[in-house]
Amino acid sequence: MSTARLVPADDDHLSHADFGKIATLIGQEVGIRLPPTKRMMVEGRLRRRLRALDLPSFDAYCDYVFRRGGLDQELVYLINVVTTNKTDFFREAEHFELMQSTLVPNLLRARSGERRPLLKVWSAASSTGAEAYTIAMVLAEMARHQDNFKYAILGTDVSTDVLAQGTRGVYPAEQIAPVPQDMQSRYLMWSRQSGSRAEVRIVPELRRLVRFQRLNLMDSAYPYDRDVDIIFLRNVLIYFDKADQAAVIGRLVSHLRPGGYLLLGHSESMIGTTIPVRQVAPAVFQRL
Template sequence: MTKQQAVLSSETNARFRAAVQRLSGIILPDSKVAMVEQRLRRRVLDTGQKDMEAYLQALMAGRLGAAEMEMAIDLITTNTTSFFRENAHFDYLRDILLPQMVTGHNGSAPRLKLWSAACSEGAEAFTLAMVMAQAQRSGLRFDWAVLGTDISRSMVEKARAAIYAADQVSALNTDLLTRYIMAAVNPAEKEQVRIVPELRQKVRFRQMNLMDPSYPIDRDIDVIFLRNVLIYFNAEDRAHVVRRLQSHLRPGGYLFVGHSEGMSVKADGMERIRPTIFRKM
């Protein structure tokens, strides 16, 4: 693709990066141009365009359709995920928040709603599910549901399948592996595992763009995880996203962000509990 890289003009590159930011919030610096070309290389061929310049111009002119733009953004989106990533957040949820949330309901069992707002292929959402299931096993009385959303349609499809490479769950302890992970029955698929049905039926996934002006999500969410996403947005978009998320939290609900994002949350009505944990007042 050396020829394609040579003919990509700075103007087209700048226009495409602006379009990506407008549609997804993701800021692509100049240093990412090679990454963009590498990830979109196959789309140039599949759409019959002569080079990257022609592909991006056709894409931005709408000649390739909205689905192609969605696919392009999907391909350049960074999807980094793992089970129990930044584990201290899950410890805090299990040890501090859940006991608080299930008390004071006059003996009834509350229904808790959790949202993984940039779920990628679902590891975070299923980690939340494991935490909730384990808390129930410890004796806490509550019902629960987890929602995972992501801008990437392909990631949402993977999350719904709940199939992972065996090495992705290798760090789970024996109890979690035994209770919540199924090994493949087919020897040809021995390097793959799947989340057990008991968790899959409690977790839903849907495609959603955080840059949309409104979200088709309940407005009484107890816990939202949006981690390692705000770092890709500019200050204005970060503020808009946080305010929209805040509007979907119940009073007293919690927002978790990534460890490099604590200073990104600046919203009236949100109280900082920990450097990366906020409570809606």
């Protein structure tokens, strides 16, 4: 067994070989590419894990993970550390406007024979839940004016840390700036604790309609319904290579009902895929 040496934090760095092992592992497990330019970012995020495990250096950490059998216990934490979780309420707002004006009305017309059909919406890279709760607010506003449908929302992510925040539904007050004022009044509760950072919480009525579960998009199958109406998969494919992008999209589309919609990020593309969809708006695709 190697003996780890105590190294001052500022002088301690991941070796190129150990960073390569981490990058390969993350690529295999969750499909995210970590080029050498991300080494300093990974170091910065891993320092907390070193402290939590009481390990003196990156060398000791990698020894624990790769050579002393710690990978099974550490993998979920390592994934949490290296995944990027950029999210905002009403991010790329035109998608939510389209959902309200066109997508949901089209879906309801196609199911006009059903009494109050249940719309299923899936935020497939939900991060801390801002996207899922934005969807919930938009649908709640529609339901206030037309009581002819029900809805349920699923948020999935590979990071257990962000899923825990989504389940709690608590956010820094500054994060909800994009939420329209009338929706803030209806769907957010403000913290009354003095002296602490201002926070808001999603109202219980919406939290009950959104559930969060861990899912690795690289899994070969997803344990969810195959009659989902709308799937959001925005700003995550950019971290995958082309083959993994096509495989993930194919699996997700298989969970859409015929006529259901897949929404990608505006910087993402499905060019070159043979998946049975047609484009109906920028970054919006309908299953044939």
